[in-house]
Amino acid sequence: MISDQLLALARCPRCLLQSDGQADPPALCREGQALRCPACGSRYPCGDAILDLRPPDGVDGRETRYAADADEFAAALDFRAVGEPLLGAAVRERWLRRWLPLGPGKLVLDIGAGDGRFALWSRRHGAHIISLDAAPFFANAALAELDLALGDVRALPFPTGAFDAAYSIDVMEHLDAPGLERFFAEAARVLKPGGRFLFSVWDRIEENEFADVVVRAVAALHPHDPPMFLARTPHGHYDAAALEAQLRTAGFGATSVESLTRESTAPDALSVAVGYCQGTPMRNEIEAHGAEALAAATQVAADAIAARYGSGPVTGRIRAHVITAKR
Numbered sequence: 339m340i341s342d343q344l345l346a347l348a349r350c351p352r353c354l355l356q357s358d359g360q361a362d363p364p365a366l367c368r369e370g371q372a373l374r375c376p377a378c379g380s381r382y383p384c385g386d387a388i389l390d391l392r393p394p395d396g397v398d399g400r401e402t403r404y405a406a407d408a409d410e411f412a413a414a415l416d417f418r419a420v421g422e423p424l425l426g427a428a429v430r431e432r433w434l435r436r437w438l439p440l441g442p443g444k445l446v447l448d449i450g451a452g453d454g455r456f457a458l459w460s461r462r463h464g465a466h467i468i469s470l471d472a473a474p475f476f477a478n479a480a481l482a483e484l485d486l487a488l489g490d491v492r493a494l495p496f497p498t499g500a501f502d503a504a505y506s507i508d509v510m511e512h513l514d515a516p517g518l519e520r521f522f523a524e525a526a527r528v529l530k531p532g533g534r535f536l537f538s539v540w541d542r543i544e545e546n547e548f549a550d551v552v553v554r555a556v557a558a559l560h561p562h563d564p565p566m567f568l569a570r571t572p573h574g575h576y577d578a579a580a581l582e583a584q585l586r587t588a589g590f591g592a593t594s595v596e597s598l599t600r601e602s603t604a605p606d607a608l609s610v611a612v613g614y615c616q617g618t619p620m621r622n623e624i625e626a627h628g629a630e631a632l633a634a635a636t637q638v639a640a641d642a643i644a645a646r647y648g649s650g651p652v653t654g655r656i657r658a659h660v661i662t663a664k665r
């Protein structure tokens with residue numbers, strides 16, 4: 339869906355990048371099936387359901403694999419249908435409800451929305467949510483019911499001070515260090531004074547039992563080149579104090595961190611092993627060790643989980659930081 343409100347909020351990401359976020363980007367004018375920037379002449383396709391506001395020249399730095407390898411992801415991801423929030427998603431959905439103003443009259447930005455599931459769940463509370471992602475893997479319900487924009491979190495194509503709140507779930511891990519700095523600065527820029535930004539990061543891997551056991555077991559198979567993606571990336575941003583300092587540099591005022599310990603459950607050890615070894619980018623690092631490596635790593639990980647948690651349903655401790663920042 340592309341509402342009149344989204345059209346009115348759309349701004350030129352190329353001009354934004356050229357001014358390094360210092361000048362408010364120009365509003366866009368309708369021109370047939372596109373929006374055109376009156377300043378630089380860039381055209382942004384306006385389809386039936388998705389407004390394409392990606393920077394025409396890209397953004398310096400790392401591009402997320404969701405966009406770089408879009409065909410591979412389109413085939414592998416099951417993104418068309420969204421169910422009710424479960425497990426980790428249910429926990430995060432409650433965090434959004436607890437910490438953000440999601441009621442009627444509020445304008446909220448979902449930064450790196452993926453299939454749009456958090457926006458679909460959160461908008462029940464009345465807020466108008468705009469979902470932005472670099473890749474077009476939106477669920478059918480999102481295409482029909484949500485305002486959707488393609489765009490880059492490092493050049494948010496919206497005016498300064500437009501949103502009451504913003505959130506970003508499992509996105510920051512995709513950015514390199516300069517990209518993260520730019521992302522935080524952009525999140526601060528598009529919020530109204532007093533607006534709130536929420537994201538969460540996993541605590542260090544040792545505090546997240548299943549991930550830790552899997553990584554140790556697989557590392558023992560490949561001691562000279564251990565697959566450390568999980569420790570390095572999803573569990574590599576655990577220093578919440580450093581993130582708070584970065585947020586303040588980006589223009590936020592008060593920040594807060596709540597560290598939460600919960601239990602994660604799975605039907606059996608093999609599901610955990612398959613989830614981590616085959617369903618995350620750890621898989622690429624394992625497959626680099628040869629044709630048999632994925633099956634061997636999955637089995638070793640399943641054995642290690644079963645040895646510690648048993649052969650039936652398994653429960654392990656998980657720990658994350660919920661970080662909120664006020665503009």
Ligand SMILES: C[S@@+](CC[C@H](N)C(=O)[O-])C[C@H]1O[C@@H](n2cnc3c(N)ncnc32)[C@H](O)[C@@H]1O
Pocket residue numbers: 401402404405449450451452453454455456470471472473489490491492506507508509512513
């Ligand atoms: C792990 S998914 C999370 C999606 C969604 N927030 C959720 O939790 O269901 C990460 C998302 O971040 C998006 N992403 C990564 N880097 C991005 C960037 N620079 N600009 C916009 N989106 C980005 C990816 O395309 C992907 O959809």
